[in-house]
Amino acid sequence: xxxxxxxxxxxxxxxxxxxxxxxxxxxxxxxxxxxxxxxxxxxxxxxxxxxxxxxxxxxxxxxxxxxxxxxxxxxxxxxxxxxxxxxxxxxxxxxxxxxxxxxxxxxxxxxxxxxxxxxxxxxxxxxxxxxxxxxxxxxxxxxxxxxxxxxxxxxxxxxxxxxxxxxxxxxxxxxxxxxxxxxxxxxxxxxxxxxxxxxxxxxxxxxxxxxxxxxxxxxxxxxxxxxxxxxxxxxxxxx
Amino acid sequence: xxxxxxxxxxxxxxxxxxxxxxxxxxxxxxxxxxxxxxxxxxxxxxxxxxxxxxxxxxxxxxxxxxxxxxxxxxxxxxxxxxxxxxxxxxxxxxxxxxxxxxxxxxxxxxxxxxxxxxxxxxxxxxxxxxxxxxxxxxxxxxxxxxxxxxxxxxxxxxxxxxxxxxxxxxxxxxxxxxxxxxxxxxxxxxxxxxxxxxxxxxxxxxxxxxxxxxxxxxxxxxxxxxxxxxxxxxxxxxxxxxxxxxxxxxxxxxxxxxxxxxxxxxxxxxxxxxxxxxxxxxxxxxxxxxxxxxxxxxxxxxxxxxxxxxxxxxxxxxxxxxxxxxxxxxxxxxxxxxxxxxxxxxxxxxxxxxxxxxxxxxxxxxxxxxxxxxxxxxxxxxxxxxxxxxxxxxxxxxxxxxxxxxxxxxxxxxxxxxxxxxxxxxxxxxxxxxxxxxxxxxxxxxxxxxxxxxxxxxxxxxxxxxxxxxxxxxxxxxxxxxxxxxxxxxxxxxxxxxxxxxxxxxxxxxxxxxxxxxxxxxxxxxxxxxxxxxxxxxxxxxxxxxxxxxxxxxxxxxxxxxxxxxxxxxxxxxxx
Numbered sequence: 001x002x003x004x005x006x007x008x009x010x011x012x013x014x015x016x017x018x019x020x021x022x023x024x025x026x027x028x029x030x031x032x033x034x035x036x037x038x039x040x041x042x043x044x045x046x047x048x049x050x051x052x053x054x055x056x057x058x059x060x061x062x063x064x065x066x067x068x069x070x071x072x073x074x075x076x077x078x079x080x081x082x083x084x085x086x087x088x089x090x091x092x093x094x095x096x097x098x099x100x101x102x103x104x105x106x107x108x109x110x111x112x113x114x115x116x117x118x119x120x121x122x123x124x125x126x127x128x129x130x131x132x133x134x135x136x137x138x139x140x141x142x143x144x145x146x147x148x149x150x151x152x153x154x155x156x157x158x159x160x161x162x163x164x165x166x167x168x169x170x171x172x173x174x175x176x177x178x179x180x181x182x183x184x185x186x187x188x189x190x191x192x193x194x195x196x197x198x199x200x201x202x203x204x205x206x207x208x209x210x211x212x213x214x215x216x217x218x219x220x221x222x223x224x225x226x227x228x229x230x231x232x233x234x235x236x237x238x239x
Numbered sequence: 240x241x242x243x244x245x246x247x248x249x250x251x252x253x254x255x256x257x258x259x260x261x262x263x264x265x266x267x268x269x270x271x272x273x274x275x276x277x278x279x280x281x282x283x284x285x286x287x288x289x290x291x292x293x294x295x296x297x298x299x300x301x302x303x304x305x306x307x308x309x310x311x312x313x314x315x316x317x318x319x320x321x322x323x324x325x326x327x328x329x330x331x332x333x334x335x336x337x338x339x340x341x342x343x344x345x346x347x348x349x350x351x352x353x354x355x356x357x358x359x360x361x362x363x364x365x366x367x368x369x370x371x372x373x374x375x376x377x378x379x380x381x382x383x384x385x386x387x388x389x390x391x392x393x394x395x396x397x398x399x400x401x402x403x404x405x406x407x408x409x410x411x412x413x414x415x416x417x418x419x420x421x422x423x424x425x426x427x428x429x430x431x432x433x434x435x436x437x438x439x440x441x442x443x444x445x446x447x448x449x450x451x452x453x454x455x456x457x458x459x460x461x462x463x464x465x466x467x468x469x470x471x472x473x474x475x476x477x478x479x480x481x482x483x484x485x486x487x488x489x490x491x492x493x494x495x496x497x498x499x500x501x502x503x504x505x506x507x508x509x510x511x512x513x514x515x516x517x518x519x520x521x522x523x524x525x526x527x528x529x530x531x532x533x534x535x536x537x538x539x540x541x542x543x544x545x546x547x548x549x550x551x552x553x554x555x556x557x558x559x560x561x562x563x564x565x566x567x568x569x570x571x572x573x574x575x576x577x578x579x580x581x582x583x584x585x586x587x588x589x590x591x592x593x594x595x596x597x598x599x600x601x602x603x604x605x606x607x608x609x610x611x612x613x614x615x616x617x618x619x620x621x622x623x624x625x626x627x628x629x630x631x632x633x634x635x636x637x638x639x640x641x642x643x644x645x646x647x648x649x650x651x652x653x654x655x656x657x658x659x660x661x662x663x664x665x666x667x668x669x670x671x672x673x674x675x676x677x678x679x680x681x682x683x684x685x686x687x688x689x690x691x692x693x694x695x696x697x698x699x700x701x702x703x704x705x706x707x708x709x710x711x712x713x714x715x716x717x718x719x720x721x722x723x724x725x726x727x728x729x730x731x732x733x734x735x736x737x738x739x740x741x742x743x744x745x746x747x748x749x750x751x752x753x754x755x756x757x758x759x760x761x762x763x764x765x766x767x768x769x770x771x772x773x774x775x776x777x778x779x780x781x782x783x784x785x786x787x788x789x790x791x792x793x794x795x796x797x798x799x800x801x802x803x804x805x806x807x808x809x810x811x812x813x814x815x
Contacts, residue, residue, distance in 0.1 A: 026483070026485040026486075027482070027483050027485065027486075028482035028483050028485065028486045028488065028489075028573055028574060029485060029486055030486055030487070030488060030572075032487055033485060033486045033487055033488075036487060037485075039731055039732065040679075040680045040732075040735075041680070044676070044722065044723055044730070044731075044732035045723070045725060045726045045730060045732070046731070047728070047729035047730070047731060048731070049279065049280070050450060050451065050487075051279050051283055051284040051285070051449045051450060051451045052288065052289055052449045052450070053449070053450045053487040053488060053491060054289070054488065054491045054492075054569060055569065055572070056288055056289050056373070056375070056376060057279075057283045057284065057288055057289075057449065058283060059279060059280060059283050059284070072487065072488070073569070073572040074572070075572060075573070075574060096420055096729060097420070097728055097729045098729070100729060103280060107387055110384065110387065111384075111387050111388055115384055116343070116384035116385055116387065116388040117341075117342065117343020117381060117384065117385070119340055119341045119343070120340075121340040121341075122336075122337075122340055122341060123333050123334075123336045123337035123340060123341055124333070124336070125336065125340055126336070127298075127335070127336055127339045127340065127346075127353075127354055128339070128340070128352075129348075129351070129352030129353060130345075130348050130352050131348070131350070131351075131352045132347070132348045132349070132350060132352075133350070137348075140345060144345065144370075144377070145371075145373060145376060146380070147288075147376055147380070148283075148380065148383075173384075177343075180343070180345065182339075182340070182343075183343070
C-alpha cells in the first residue's frame with residue numbers, strides 16, 4: 001500500500017477543473033481530513049464547508065469518486081480506489097467556490113413543500129398526548145432524522161432532469177408532517193406536494209434511499225405522499 | 240470598500256438562542272426588520288444541533304421548578320446567578336411547550352403518550368425531554384424551518400469581526416462582518432444587536448464543539464470592554480473519541496449515557512480504575528470522571544495513543560447496538576467497534592459556563608447590546624447540568640427577542656458609528672495579508688497542547704503562569720505570521736488566522752480567571768488549592784479589558800433566593 005493518496009479536487013466556480021494533490025495516508029483519516037490537509041499544507045486557498053465534523057450538521061457533503069457523501073463520516077480507506085480519490089462539489093446545486101455549494105434553492109424547496117410545522121395549539125397549552133406506537137407516529141419516526149445535508153438531492157436523477165422538482169428531502173419532510181396529528185396545515189401541504197414539481201415528479205429510481213447517510217427512505221415517504229394526494233384528490237379535498 | 244447595510248435587529252448566531260430570538264422578535268412586532276448572521280449556513284453551524292442528551296424541564300408529575308432550581312444551583316456549586324437560574328427553570332416549561340406546540344418539535348413519548356423524561360447525571364429527577372439521542376437535530380431543524388418560513392433576512396457565511404461603538408463608546412452602533420464567500424467587508428448598522436454566537440472551548444487539544452467555532456463572540460465582547468464572568472469554568476466531558484491528531488473526529492463526544500447504563504472505563508492495562516477515585520465509579524459526575532481520567536493518564540497508565548478505553552461489550556453487543564445506534568455507527572465510521580470492542584477515549588473540552596455579564600432580560604451594560612446562550616455567563620456557575628444547555632439558549636434567546644423589540648418600542652434607535660473604530664477593526668482583520676505566510680497550523684497545534692496541559696482539567700499556579708507566557712509568545716508569533724493575499728474569496732486560511740486570534744485572546748482570559756480562583760469548584764480544579772472554599776462567602780471572577788490590558792477581579796455571589804445549607808424543597812420532597 002502506497003503511503004500517499006492521489007487526490008483530485010475540483011477548483012473553481014461555474015468553470016473550473018480538477019487539480020491533483022498528493023496527500024499522505026494517515027490513521028483514522030476521513031475524506032474531510034484529506035480536504036483539510038490540502039488546505040492546511042498544500043493550497044491555502046482551497047474552499048470547502050464543514051462545521052460539526054461528526055455527521056450532525058450536514059454542511060460537508062461532497063461528491064466523492066462520483067457519489068454524494070458526508071465527508072466527515074467517510075473513512076478515506078473506504079473510498080480510495082487504486083490509490084486515488086476524486087472530490088468535487090455536490091451535484092444539482094450551484095457552486096460557490098471549489099467544494100462549497102449554494103444550498104439556497106434546496107431550502108426554498110423545503111418551504112415550497114410546506115416543510116414547516118403549522119401549529120394547532122400554543123405555548124400555553126399542554127403538550128399533546130401521542131401514542132409512540134401509533135401508526136402515524138411510527139411513520140414520522142422513520143423519516144424524521146434528516147439533517148438536510150443535500151446528499152439525496154444531489155443523487156436524484158429527477159432533480160437533474162427537472163430543476164423544478166422539489167426533491168427527496170423536502171418531500172420526505174412533508175411526509176413527516178402529513179403524519180403529524182398536531183399539524184394544522186395539511187390541506188395546503190397536500191396541495192403543494194401534489195402540484196407540478198411535487199411528489200408525482202418522482203421517478204422512483206431510489207437513488208435517495210441508496211445514498212441517504214441516515215438510512216432514511218425518502219422514496220417510501222414520496223410513495224406515501226403520492227397515495228395520500230391521490231386519495232385527497234378523489235375525495236375532493238384537493239380542488 | 241466596505242458595503243453598508245442597516246437593519247432593526249441584528250442577531251449574531253443561528254443556534255437555539257439566535258433563532259428563538261428572531262422568532263420572538265417577529266411575533267412581538269412583525270414590522271421590525273430582522274437579520275440573522277451566521278458564520279456557516281443558518282442553523283447548520285454551531286452546537287445546538289449537536290445536542291444529544293436533551294432538554295431539562297420540570298413538567299413531569301412529581302417534579303417541580305424548585306427541584307430543577309436546586310439541582311442547577313447545587314450542580315453549579317452555588318456560583319450561579321440565582322435570578323438567571325430561576326428564570327431558566329421556570330421559563331423552560333413554556334419553552335418546551337412552544338417547541339412542541341408551535342415550532343413542531345416531536346419529542347419522545349412514554350407508552351401513555353406523555354413526554355418521556357430521561358435520567359441525566361447530577362439531577363434528582365428524570366426530567367430530560369429528548370428525541371432519541373439526536374435531540375439537537377430535532378430542535379434546530381424545526382427552528383430553521385420556522386425562520387425560513389418568515390420574512391427574516393439571512394446573512395449566511397458572514398463572519399462577525401467586531402462590535403462597532405457609537406461616538407460615545409458606551410453603545411453599540413453595528414457590527415463589522417466579513418462576507419466569507421466574496422472576501423469583502425460589510426458593516427451592518429442596527430438598533431439592537433444580539434450576541435448569540437455560542438462559546439465553545441475549541442482551543443483545547445481535545446474538544447467537542449463544532450469545528451468552525453472559535454469563541455469569536457466572547458473575543459468581540461472582551462475587545463469592546465464588556466465584563467466576562469466565570470471564565471475559569473470550562474466543562475470537560477469525560478469521553479471524547481481519541482483517533483489521533485490527524486482527524487477532525489478526535490475529541491467528539493461518545494455519549495454520556497454509555498456510562499449511565501453500566502459502561503466501563505479501562506486504563507491502558509485494560510483494568511477498571513474509577514473506583515479508586517470515587518465510590519460511584521464510572522457513574523460519578525462529569526467533573527469527577529474527567530479529573531480521574533486525567534489523573535490516570537498523567538500517571539502513565541494509558542492506551543497506545545495516550546488515552547483510556549471505554550468498554551461496553553459486557554452488556555451484550557446487540558443491546559448496545561440497539562440502545563446506542565447513533566454512537567455505534569459513528570464509532571464504526573472511525574473504524575471502532577463500540578458495541579463489542581474497546582474504543583479509545585479521552586476527556587474533552589465541552590462547554591463554557593462563563594460568559595458576558597448580563598441581566599435577566601439579556602441586556603448588558605452596553606446600550607443596544609444583548610447576549611444569550613453560551614456567550615452569556617452566570618446561569619450555570621461552576622458546572623452545567625447536562626440538559627441545561629439547550630434550555631439556556633432557547634429560554635434566553637426568546638427573552639432576548641422580546642426585550643429587544645420592547646426596547647425599540649421604547650425608543651432605542653440606530654446610532655451613528657465611530658468611523659475610526661470601524662477602520663481600526665478592518666485593519667486588524669487585514670493584518671495577516673501584510674505579512675509573509677507562515678505555519679498557522681503549527682501555531683494552532685501549540686495552542687491546543689498548551690491549553691490542554693496547563694489550563695485544562697487540573698491546574699496550578701506555575702502551570703497557569705507558564706500558559707500565560709506561552710500565550711503571549713504565541714500571540715506575537717501569530718501577529719508576525721501572514722496569509723497569502725492571492726484570493727480572499729471563501730478563504731479558510733484567513734479564517735484560520737482570525738480563529739486563532741480569537742482563541743488566543745480568550746485563552747488568556749481563562750488562565751487569568753483560573754489564577755484568580757484560589758479554590759476548586761465544579762469544573763475548576765487547582766491542585767494547589769484543592770478545597771472548595773466557604774460556600775457562604777462564594778465569589779465569582781470577572782475579567783475585562785481596558786486600554787488593552789486585562790483587569791481581573793471578583794465579586795460576591797448574591798444568594799437572592801436560597802443560601803448555602805438551605806433548600807427550596809419542603810418536607811417529603813427534600814427528604815427524597
